[in-house]
Structure formats: structure tokens, C-alpha cells
Amino acid sequence: MTTRYKAVVLSKTSDEQLGDLLDEKYHLLQADSPVQTLQLAQEHDLKLILIDGNSIADDDVIGICRELKDNSELPVVVLGHEETLQHKLDAYDAGCDDYLSPSMMFELKARIDRVLFNKIANDQLKMQLKQANEMAFIAMSDTSDLGVNIQFLLDVNRCNNIDELGMRLFQALQSYGINCSLQMRSRYGVKNMEANGMAKDMESVLMSECKDKGRYVDFGRRSIMNYGGVSLLVKNMPVDDEKKYGAIKDNVFSLLQGCDARIQALDNLQSLALESQLVKRLSGQMSSMMSAVDVSYQGVMRDIADVVENMADGVEQSLQFLGMDERQESALQNIMETGIVETNRVFNEGIRVDEGLKVFLQKIDRVFADDHVDPQEVQALLDMMPKNS
Template sequence: MQEYGIGVISCAPQQIASYCDKNVFAPLVAETPEKLIADQDNDTIRLVVIDQPSNPAWDNDFYSDVKNHFSPQGIPIVIMVDEDISLQSKIDTIEAGFSDIIQIGDSIDSISTRFVSEIYHQVADSELKLNIQQAQSAAMSAMKESSNLGQNIQFLLKIQGCDDLSQLGLVFFQTIEEYGLHCSLQLRSEFGTHNMTNNGMQRTLESELLDKLKDHGRYYDFGQRTVVNYGSISLLIRNMPEDEILYGLVKDNTFTLLQGLDAKVHALDEHIQLENEKQALEQLSCSVAEVMKDIEGEFQGVMLKIVDVVENMAENIESNIPLLLLNEEQEKFVLNTVGGCVQKSNQVFSEGLHIDKHFEGLISGIEETLQNAKKISQVKDIEREEHKLQAVAGSDIELF
């Protein structure tokens, strides 16, 4: 198993085992950030953990010192605490520039997962940030000149070809990266919630924050960050521009994109619901057809048994009439009565055959309906794929 090098700033090294799995991580422990940097070997630290309970006396200057040593290198910083984490604590953590805040009482597997997640984010974000300043400058200039109407139209064309929330999020981030913005996105469908960032993965703390702030108004600003809410969509922008004009342009353009996302999420929900209802109806129709076939077979069997019983009874009576010592009139009456019963039972059997034909017609109609439904579904799938290809082709047109 791969071991990740992490730096732990702690005054109680013996407590590290309670939250750091040494099968996954190779911790380097120091009491100060300066000593941690001096002790590391060839820049092996991928994550810095601050063990807050080991020294409650650490003040804001200490945390600023830690950030000044490691944030410029892109190394994520996680704070470990021994108390319940409130919504305000999460907001303060993100606003202060730290990557995550974790309670020591959580399971070691959960803590390890969040540590590894931050390391993966650091690797992915390093690749995304290579040319971010140049891309941001170009994108902001484009927004200032035309409000980036063409980019928004292309986005609305592209999302028509999306079949699920993952595809929808990827198309959104392809568009938002043109502005050089770093974001976390939350899509809330009737069938589940999907969280993701520019690199395709989710940030646990930011996802929790979006879930808490989804009902806190259209915009929620804190520091250089802004949360935008619209319908089933919430977006956290981590690097809002300081310029007021650009700040307003970012809000206007991202809001337009969120409107398109919300409409598409509802469309996907309706599509899934219709598909589920169609499948349920097809299953019900198949079940009805099978039951009708069973009823048809049983009905024929019952009719045959009735005819057999009546004919056997008639034969027994006719063969035993001489033993009854009846006169001619009585014998004639009995024979006429038995003959009438046989004749009426044959009539009932004929009527049953007529009803059986109705059963056959009903079963054939159900089967034909199911076949037509399948054909229509196949045609719809083909049309949807053609529409998707047209949307992708149309999105490549230079509008401005």
C-alpha cells in the first residue's frame, strides 16, 4: 500500500495514532512549522495536519504562520479538533484558507479517507492552476466586453445532450473554467444529490457547507468566496474577483448558467420518472398477459370437465334405466331430460369457446401494444442520440 508523507504539527506525538493510520501515512511530527520544514526530506510532505487539542494556546498568529509556510506551495492544511463542528466553524475554516476541519472522534477510516481526498485534490488542483492567471485575465476581459453571451449559449446547447448529473457537471465546469473560477457544485435531483469540483471529485467540507447554505438566500458572501443558490443548484466560488465590476459580471453570468442547470436537472428527473413509469407499465402489461393466458387454459379445462361429467352422467342413467322398472312414459321422460341436459351443456361449451376467442384477442392486443411500445422507445432513443450529436456540433460554432 502506498504511504503518503504528511506533516503533523503537534505537542502531543503520542496522540497521533488516534487519528493517523500509519499503514497509509508516514507522519513527520514537529511542534512548529519551521521545524517541520527543516526536518522534511526532499519536499515529501503532501498534507499538513494541525493537532489543535495538543496546544489550545495557539493563537491566530500561529495559524497565519502555518499558512504562510505551506499555502504558497499548494499544500493543503487540515485542522483536527476535539469538539463538535458547527456551521460557523466550517465557514470560518474555509474563509481562513484551510482545506478541512475534522473531529478527532471520527473513525480512523473516515479521517484517512478525508486526508487522502485532500492529497488527491492538491495533485489535481496543481494541474488546473498551471495557466490559471492567463486564462482568468482573458476570460474576464471577454466578460467585460460582451457579458460572455456566446459562451452561455454554447453551454445551454451542450447540456441538451447530457443524460445524467455527472455529464451535466462536467459541461458546466468546462464552461466555468473559461472564466478561471474555482468552484464546488451541488446538483440536487429527486433521485439523489451529486457534488463535484473542477477536477471531478467532491470536497467533503465544501459539500457539507453547500448543503447547509442552500436555503440561505440567492447569494451568501464570505471573504473572497460566494455561494450562489438557484432551485436545485448550489455553487461555491472560491476566488471571486476583487474588482466590483468583474464581481458583478461573474455573479450575472454564473446565475444564468445555474438557471440552465436547474432546468436540465428537472428535465432529467422527469425523464427518469417517465422511464420508471413506462417500465412499470410494461411489467404490469406482461403480468396481465400471463394471467390472461393462465385463465384461458384453466377456463378451457373447466369447460371440458363439465362436458365430461354431464356426458358420463347421461351414459350411466341410460344404461341403468332397465333396472329402474319404469313404465314407458317415465322412461321417455327420463331420457328426454338427460338428452336436454347434454344438449344444453354442449351449448354452454360452445359459448365458452366463443368467450375463449375474446381472451385470445385481448392477449394478442396486449402483446401487440408491448411490441409497439418497444419500437417507439427504440425510435425515441435514436432521435435522442441524433439530437445529442446536433447539440454538440452546434456548440462548436463561433457565435461571437
């Protein structure tokens, strides 16, 4: 039997269509005020709060969302009608976990499911993470921010993929006591991450939309920091502590620079790997083509030699019927013999050229046979090729 999760819909009107859409997985309760919503949260094992922005004014939605998040840890999803980035930023700053505008309503169930699963995962990890964070804080309490950054920059060069890079960054950020979402953009895709490994849709969208808005995008207690292919959304900036606020921005930014440099390095390594595969396949393709050309070429040359020899035999047999004197016959025989000799010479020369190409292709195969190419062998190949004039 499918588990049905309890959720409350805060709305000034009753939306039967919403109930029908979510009825399979959610048991929806109705509330018309934040007070009633919080009361239902105390009386029932609620997993989610939905705010119907279509029946509530925009300014009221933001205030309601902030009031609910100040008094409850339940995730809040706003079903709004505003499409603007600023309204989404305001809603997120008020504590909204996701915001679905009219153009996104087709994915309502999937988005709500992801918010719910993030809540469940976070609850399960909460006790373990609390203990781990306490131990990490004790271990790193005597370590300066500079030391943490230097260690990260040393470790980052050993990261072999984007996922490992993101987790190392989150480990470094633990010393700053900040809660973050991360987005890394490489030439081969975009990776959104949370400290627990699960990305949240709304935060991913906000970072994508703010990545070209400057190095810092500040709103409320949140800040989005951008550098190159990296964006970091800090959810709990210490806005009341100016010194700590500035230190976090300055020190964390250097971590983003190191992260971006490693993303570029990983992109280059992947590009080199693809280029190496291309060269290997081209070499194999050329070898196959040359084998076919070789067979065809030698067959043509043999046929030409046979034709010339047959012509010589025919001419020699016909000399006695042509009424030519001995001197004329000798001259014609010399011409035919010279033609046979030259044909054989051209044939043999063609074979030598073909063998040279075979040797060159064999050397290419040997050079790229291993994953790690020997630079000296590559240089030797280059020396065999004519330089561009």
C-alpha cells in the same frame, strides 16, 4: 515498497497515537509554530500540513491556517474539536482543505488520502489546465456573458447524464474566471464535482449543509449559490470589485437555473424509462399467468361437459327401469339435451372471451416492444379500455 509521503504536524504537544496511525503511509515531522512549519516546507518535499486543533485555541487555528495558506500551496487539514457549521465555514474560508471533528476521526486516513490525491492530481493537471485556460480565455474574450449563458442553455438540452451536465457547466464558468465546486442533487442521487472531476469532502459537506440556507451564502471570498437541486461553491469571488461581484452572482445564477431544469428533465426521463420497464414486465407476467389460467380453465370446462354428457347417458339408460310413460321420458330427455347444449354454449363463450384477452395482451406487447413508444398505438390501447365512470 509502499511510498511514504512527508507531512508536518503543527502541534503544541506530541501525539504519538497520530504518528502510529499514519506511520504506514506518512512520515510525520513535528512543528510548534507556523514559522517552523513553513521552514520545514522549504527544506523537505512536504505533501501535507496537519494542524492539531486539540492543542491550539480555535481562534489561533483559523489565523494559523490563513497564514500557512498565504505563504504555501500545501493542502492543510485541521484536526479540530468544534462540530458547528460556522466554525467549519471559518476554517474553510481561511484556506483549510478539510476539517475533521472528533466524530469523523474514524475516517482520518481515508480523508487525508483524498486530500493528498487531490493535491497530486491538481499538480499534474496544473500546466495543462493553465495552457487550456489561457487559450479558452483568448477565444472567449470577445464573447459576452449573455452569449456564454445562451450557448450553455442550448447545449444543456443535449446532455444525457449528470456527469456530462456538470462538465458543460464548468466549461461555461471558465469565461467568468472563477474556481468552483459543484453539487447536483437528483431524485436518484447526489453528484459532487470539481473541474478536474474529483470531489473534495469538505466542500461537498459544506454545500450539503448550506443548500437550504438561501440563494446565496457568503463567507470571506467564498460564496455558495443555491437553486433547486444545484449548489455552486465559488472559491475566488472578486469581493474588491463590486460591479464584477454582482455580475457574477446574477449571470452565474441563470446557469444554475438551466442546470436545475435539465436535472429535472433527466429525472423524468429516467422515471419514464423505469415505468416503461414496469409495463413491459407486467405485460409479460400477465401473459404467463393467462396462459396458465387458460390451460386450467379449458380443462375445467371439458370436465364439466364430460360430466353433463355422462349424466345424460346414465339417465337415458335408466329410463327403461323407471316405469315412466313416453311423454315423461321425452320431457326428461329434452331437459338433458338442453343441459348439454347450454354447457357447450358456455364453454364456447368462455373460449371467445379468453381469445379477446389474448389479443389485448398481444397488442400491449407490440406497443412496448420498442424503446420509443408510438403515441397512436398507445391511444388505440386506451380506446380499447372502458373509461372510468
